[in-house]
Amino acid sequence: MAADKMMVNRATFDDVILPVYAPAQFVPVKGKGSRVWDQNGSEYIDFSGGIAVTALGHCHPALVNALKNQGETLWHTSNIFTNEPALRLASKLIAATFADRVFFVNSGTEANEAAFKLARYYVSKKQSPYKTKIIAFHNAFHGRTLFAVSVGGQPKYSDGFGPKPADIIHVPFNDLEAVRAVIDDHTCAVVVEPIQGEGGIMPASQAFMTGLRDLCDEYQALLVFDEVQTGMGRSGRLFAYQHYGVEPDILTTAKALGGGFPVSAMLTTNKIASVMSPGVHGTTYGGNPLACAVAEAAMDIINTDEVLDGVAERRQQFDAGLNAINTRLDVFTDVRGMGLLIGAVLKPHYADKARDILDAAASEGLMILNAGTGVIRLAPSLIIEPADIDEGMQRFARALEKVIRA
Numbered sequence: 001m002a003a004d005k006m007m008v009n010r011a012t013f014d015d016v017i018l019p020v021y022a023p024a025q026f027v028p029v030k031g032k033g034s035r036v037w038d039q040n041g042s043e044y045i046d047f048s049g050g051i052a053v054t055a056l057g058h059c060h061p062a063l064v065n066a067l068k069n070q071g072e073t074l075w076h077t078s079n080i081f082t083n084e085p086a087l088r089l090a091s092k093l094i095a096a097t098f099a100d101r102v103f104f105v106n107s108g109t110e111a112n113e114a115a116f117k118l119a120r121y122y123v124s125k126k127q128s129p130y131k132t133k134i135i136a137f138h139n140a141f142h143g144r145t146l147f148a149v150s151v152g153g154q155p156k157y158s159d160g161f162g163p164k165p166a167d168i169i170h171v172p173f174n175d176l177e178a179v180r181a182v183i184d185d186h187t188c189a190v191v192v193e194p195i196q197g198e199g200g201i202m203p204a205s206q207a208f209m210t211g212l213r214d215l216c217d218e219y220q221a222l223l224v225f226d227e228v229q230t231g232m233g234r235s236g237r238l239f240a241y242q243h244y245g246v247e248p249d250i251l252t253t254a255k256a257l258g259g260g261f262p263v264s265a266m267l268t269t270n271k272i273a274s275v276m277s278p279g280v281h282g283t284t285y286g287g288n289p290l291a292c293a294v295a296e297a298a299m300d301i302i303n304t305d306e307v308l309d310g311v312a313e314r315r316q317q318f319d320a321g322l323n324a325i326n327t328r329l330d331v332f333t334d335v336r337g338m339g340l341l342i343g344a345v346l347k348p349h350y351a352d353k354a355r356d357i358l359d360a361a362a363s364e365g366l367m368i369l370n371a372g373t374g375v376i377r378l379a380p381s382l383i384i385e386p387a388d389i390d391e392g393m394q395r396f397a398r399a400l401e402k403v404i405r406a
């Protein structure tokens, strides 16, 4: 007999959860592909993808199978013992990228924490303990540990939590001259998102990425790519750096890695990994068998021509739909981003209306996101059905009309 379940609803949130979020007024209870249902049985099309996480939609059968099989086999061993799913997933990530070594953690911020610590450690051991400067960018987002919010370029997330880690400097994104002006013999690393996500879906230019690599080589600084949001097929390649032909020294990825199961990874080369030894860094859950089994199943599907080429096709459909809306309603100044990480930039007149648009979309049966100020962000499943894109676009148009007329 099933135990009685306590009745909870959106109002419960305000009573029991730390007030750091302002969730939508409905509570999702079920998902299948790109459709979601709430407590009242209302149905939604999901263009939010759990913030670029559910890259294969909700409850993909291959991921459900991987989780069930692993769940009946072995859940957790800690890093005192290694496990097969982690070894397989690491081998596949290495085969598909610049990397020779993988470190697993559970969230984007932890992968970045590991990356920043590794950069400081490597440079302090191999070059100089005084070569500690980290160069990062305005509007960057790297997560919420104290090191990660401090490297992030949005003071609203780090103010009030000081003292902050020292020797981190921020310059404008896509401005190579600004980097050239501050990089020097004391620079440890440059940290960058190939497409700024939370900062407003802003891709790095080719010249910027190539120039960063050259400057890092000139000053023997490490280049760190935060692909927490852009990784695992989101851009139409497995990693966004592969569009630029510029390789990092360290890369982090998280959101879509487990398709909704919490897992993240830091990738690096043998040369940089060589400074680490047992005990220097670690975590209890890192490389958990359940997480890695699901991530391996997700990667097997994502890292195929069929899925990656499908991202570009779907992007064309989204662009056509957004352009048609804009022709009629004149609400966007630009549609930017790469692959299925899409930023629709609201006209200045509507820039403070993003939250209203999200709420209106929800009442039309559509889940969307914002990013930065005045940018509507879409990060749907990489395998969303074309019919769901069309239906979602119609709902989006109705939501925008409502807000414009209000």
Ligand SMILES: *Cc1c(COP(=O)(O)O)cnc(C)c1O
Pocket: 106, 107, 108, 109, 110, 112, 141, 142, 143, 144, 193, 197, 198, 226, 227, 228, 229, 254, 255
């Ligand atoms: C989401 C995000 C993070 C933080 O990831 P969490 O899993 O929330 O800790 C870091 N960097 C980027 C680029 C992100 O988009």
